Structure formats: structure tokens, C-alpha cells
């Protein structure tokens with residue numbers, strides 16, 4: 001009896017300690033792509049459409065995390081909402097390659113185990129982010145590409161669709177403009193980072209890549225450490241922008257490493273990686289990130305970035321421009 005009492009007291013104390021040390025805190029941040037667009041490029045109606053969708057995705061993340069769900073579930077479910085929307089360059093609405101196809105990339109990472117999964121160059125998986133998660137949990141590999149990735153997704157029971165499902169008129173016209181050498185704003189990759197009440201971080205990113213891409217080009221989004229990274233000791237990061245620069249700068253891991261080895265705060269590490277290193281190299285884009293204490297950071301060197309943030313403190317932000 002005495003032992004049971006002692007044990008109960010111990011559990012209460014652990015719970016109280018966790019509460020005091022802030023482990024009950026959750027946070028979620030979402031991006032819908034960065035680009036050099038300004039208020040003049042987007043009508044009020046279009047801006048509202050984007051904000052409404054970001055709101056819906058943010059609510060999903062909030063619902064999962066506030067009920068004690070895992071950061072991985074939050075990241076996958078939030079990204080699925082954005083992949084299913086034709087507004088973003090991921091899933092339905094993905095941009096077209098030079099050859100007029102949709103070749104999508106996605107990745108996800110678990111900050112607790114440092115396990116990760118990704119798919120690249122897939123053209124018939126309805127939700128590439130779910131395929132990435134299954135690569136992480138149900139395969140011995142980290143990155144599967146093209147037909148092999150589709151075969152795996154099918155075996156795992158994911159929804160496979162005809163490639164015409166991903167077609168949207170806007171993205172098709174975007175390709176035609178670029179083929180005619182007219183300037184186009186690239187935007188719309190999606191990403192999500194989350195901290196759950198157990199202190200676990202997760203990050204995910206999903207994209208159609210860049211309009212007019214050729215020769216099986218793969219960007220940063222499915223590359224762990226470049227476009228996506230999560231580590232419970234530091235932070236979770238999802239990137240968007242000109243992928244080649246994010247790969248060359250290993251941006252997502254760089255932010256984590258700056259925190260780990262240089263003791264930088266999330267804010268300083270993110271700004272250093274984007275506003276200093278990436279900008280000097282000539283790259284454009286941005287990141288969303290959350291650290292193990294629930295601090296969130298957004299950093300971008302473009303004029304716009306679709307983003308939405310919410311934490312258990314009640315802070316909520318949805319914005320598009322600088």
C-alpha cells in the first residue's frame with residue numbers, strides 16, 4: 001500500500017515537473033511557398049482563398065496537437081490538406097515539367113528517432129507526403145524515386161490516381177509562359193513543422209518542384225537535411241524556394257547544426273542561414289521552423305511567403321507578404 005502511494009506521488013511529481021518544464025506545449029507552423037510576389041500580383045479574392053486554406057490546415061494541426069496527437073500525424077495531415085488543394089504546388093496543382101508532366105517530391109522526418117522517408121519524381125501518388133511517411137515507417141530506405149516509389153505506395157495501399165488528376169489550368173499556363181520566356185513567379189511548395197506535447201518534433205515538405213524542370217531534376221524538398229530536417233535536440237525545419245541553393249547550403253540541417261554546435265537561438269540560426277549564407281550565394285526562398293521549446297521562426301529573402309503559425313500559447317498568425 002505504502003509502495004503504491006509512493007509510486008502515485010512520483011507520477012504526480014513527474015507530471016508536475018513536465019508541466020513546469022514546458023513539455024505540455026505544442027506548436028505548429030505551415031508554409032505554402034515563397035516567391036517574389038507582392039500585393040499587386042494577387043487579387044483580394046485570391047489572397048482570401050489562400051488564407052482560408054491555410055486557416056483550415058492550421059486548424060487541423062491545432063486539433064491534432066491540442067488533443068495530444070503526435071507531431072508526425074500533425075505534419076502529415078496538414079500537408080495532405082494542402083496537397084489536395086489546387087492552390088499549392090504540391091499534389092493536385094503541382095507544377096509541370098518541361099515535358100508537360102507532374103513529377104512530385106516529398107519528405108518527412110521524425111525528430112525523436114531521426115528516422116526519415118522521402119519520395120522523388122512521383123507522378124501518380126495522390127498524397128506524396130503519405131508515401132514519404134510509409135517509406136520512413138515501412139521500408140528500410142530513406143528515399144524512393146519514380147516508378148519504384150509508386151509501386152511501393154501501391155503495395156502499401158495508398159491511393160494511386162491517373163496523372164490527369166494533378167492537372168490545373170493555372171499551372172499549365174504557367175509552363176506555357178515560361179516556355180515563351182516570360183517571367184513567372186515560382187511559388188506554392190508546402191511544408192509543416194510541429195512540436196507535440198511529448199516534446200517530439202517533426203518536419204515535412206511536399207512539392208511539384210520548379211515549373212519547366214528537365215531531365216528528372218530533383219530539388220531540395222525530398223532531400224533530408226536540405227529541404228527538411230527534424231531533431232528533438234534542436235529544431236524542425238521545412239524549406240521552400242530555389243531548391244538547388246538549398247541543397248548546396250544544406251539549409252535545414254545547417255539551422256539545426258548552428259543551434260547544436262554554436263548554441264545559436266532558432267531565430268538567429270534561421271536568419272543566418274537564409275538572410276546571410278543563402279542570400280550571399282544568390283538563392284531565394286525561406287523556411288519555417290520550430291524548436292524543442294516551442295519557439296517558432298519564419299525567415300525568407302523573397303517579398304512573399306504563404307505562412308501560418310499557431311502555438312498552445314494562443315498565438316496565431318496567417319500572412320502572405322513581408
Ligand code: ASP
Nearest residue numbers: 189209219240241242243
Ligand atoms: N524548393 C522547391 C524545389 O526546388 C520549390 C519551391 O519550394 O518552390 O523543388
